Amino acid sequence: MKVVILGCARVGAWLAAELHSQGHHVRILDEDEENFRRLPVELRTIGEDGGEGIAVLGDGTQEEDLIRAGIEGADVFVATLPQDTPNLMAAQIAQHVFHVPRVVCRLNDGERQGIYQGLGLHVINATQLVGEALMSSLREP
């Protein structure tokens, strides 16, 4: 499976390393090179020969940067940035411009989740997930 991940914060970096270790073809896009330090060392840079690296420096709301990350021909696009608005813009570009078959978008705001699900976007609500996990742990003896 060819996967493009936007955002190399903790969630994105974890997901990228996990998918890579499962043998998937992964590229992770972030506009701040510093964030790639969250990746395992061998995955941080893409060498001249293609290398093992999966990191691509660029802005996920820019089509040309998404193309450099291989969005054309990707099976999956996942927007994992901590901020909702660039995730939403990037995910909609992936869906409506590049027609990526599976697009997933992380959001923090539940109300926006409703709007964008209504527009056909697959949304993961991070706030709700963590909140529910916390709630269920409170119920345990």
Place this chain on the structure above:
Amino acid sequence: MYAVIVGCGRMGFNLARALLEQGHEVTVTERDLERSKVANEQLGQVVVVGDGCEPQVLREAGAQRADVLVALTGKDEDNLVACQVAKHLFRVSRTIALVNNPKNEKLFHLLGVDVQLSHTSMVLQHVEEELPGAGVVHMEGLRGSNWELVSIKIPSDAMAVGKPLREMRLPQGSVVSLVIGADGLAHFPSENILLHTGDQLLVVTSPESEETVRETLTGVN
């Protein structure tokens, strides 16, 4: 009219002031406390402090009864999301977004923003008007349709020169709506009006027909 403006930078501030002076009702959302304070002092209490991409902030700004939302922040992703939230959650009938990167104009249109404002395109349009033989200058997309308004200047070597408008075989649906003569006067185009060198024609057409219109009115032979 009730307008909600997202972003109280220079443009948002000046737009708010202009609309208020015209007697409209305006609320501006702005994240920055200092900017909000200045605007509130100079324009009256018009600012809701907060992120105008968030439903909660837009609700506080009264988006549910707004006639228009104008997103004027420096970030395209924020302008896009503010317009989409306004449209789909609050049913604002008209959304207008500043497009900082001109490459995003088409995308914003595709994603349902009603009007896209791009500084680059606006300046480009004026530059194009100055260029000789530039052909078709885009004036405006017409609301809610595939039609656009373009401006075409008749060059001196065009076949059309000296001929009546009725002889111009324009594609179906394309209409010359106004002729501005070299004398600077606007003429409502009758079918017998003669075309002259330097006449500026305002034509309603579609992107598909545009090239044929250009060829018909400016073609040499």
